Amino acid sequence: MELKYRAPEGMNDVLPESSHLWQYVEARWRDHCHRYGYGEIRTPIMESAALFERSVGETSDIVSKEMYVLERGEERFALKPEGTAPVVRAYLEHGLHAGGGVQKLYYITPFFRGERPQKGRYRQAHQFGAEIIGAAHPLADAELLAMVMAFFAGLGVPDSALQLRLNTIGCPECRPAYRDGIRQFGQANFARLCSTCQSRLERNPLRILDCKVCVAITADAPPIDPYLCDGCRTHFETLQGLLKTLGVGYVRDPRLVRGLDYYTRTTFEVVAEQGLGAQNALCGGGRYDGLVEQLGGAPTPALGVGIGVERTLLVLHALNAPLPEPPRLDAFVVAFGDAARPIALQIAQQLRMAGIACDLDLEGRSPKAQMRLANRTGARYAILLGETELQTATATVKDLASHEQTAVTQAELAAWIRQRLP
């Protein structure tokens, strides 16, 4: 069938048959973050385009070719392509640094990137995010990583199904020397690099390290370790010690440089062994010690993480993790005969006000059709109302599983049902 209108490419509707799963993981994320002392922040769906251009980086794929830009008069906006920059912007705008100390902010947000959709990658996707602003110590890095792994574990994803990859990419003090080293390495192997990496060599040489086309070549690239300044080396070593203390397993991945310009020192991602197809990164993040200052604030260390909601759900399904059932009705009110319909509506309303989830036919359908509806909704009880019940101000309550029927006065109906619900 040809449809006149469809959802935009790469953007999805979440229907009632699966929206309860979203509600489930969202609730888990909120609870989890509260447990670690975070407060929720909600920022607009779009921001000044310049915010992303300056923070994420003009040369990044995200800004250079994937951002949805809207223009209105003189103003240029962008649908947020990631979650961190808006949070930092809000942090500065509302003076959240004023009280001193560390700000821990979490969020659930859609984000938009104009890429070709594929399994686990959409143009509108959603992420769980957490940012720690104002903490320089590796304690913060360690806590964040432990929190992420615990989140997945809490959802029933065993550590064995995941891999935490960890790296450090230095800081403005030591990274330039490493960048030069990589650039020299790249120039020495220039002819063998793919065309995109050849152009990357000028603008963003570190990116050749995570190019999958050039892995064979860059396997011999120099590691960053000898280039790290004392501060970065100590930070990374301390972090690794803390992870060991916490029992958080990880693998060092020297190629993990990430695509956003604002990262410093720690970078990490969590990949899933199965269930995601080619887009197996469930989560990514790192430290961005220069971003707050770059956006106009005082020098402020910070770090954060983004977890893909769609990808998380894919993994939960692939691993057969425990998932909640869609909510069911407690009762379905059935009217036998037109005279009973207004009473049915009234009783349904009373039950609802008493906290009982119930529904009834709104089309004036036959008793049999109403019973079919009652059965299909999975309701535990059918509340039958006919001539007899109306005359005696009662209702016949039928347990749809046991077929047992009981006469209950209409006045006691809500209490009678509530008593029997789990």
Next chain:
RNA sequence: GGGAUCGUAGCUCAGUUGGUCAGAGCGCCUGACUGUGGCUCAGGAGGUCGUGGGUUCAAGUCCCAUCGGUCCCCCCA
């Protein structure tokens, strides 16, 4: 941006080398049971075979284009 693949009823799909090919199952509706579901049985509604051209006596079935879906590269959540 490049590539592969698919596109037949609400859903999952059959449809041989082009010639009753417009079908099945599930779902939905009605009835068998004039006030009662799940099982069974009997009926029924629903598709210009994504769209537009072309080849042919004849096209879901071949060709071209186009629009979608899915997946992959790139990159990322």
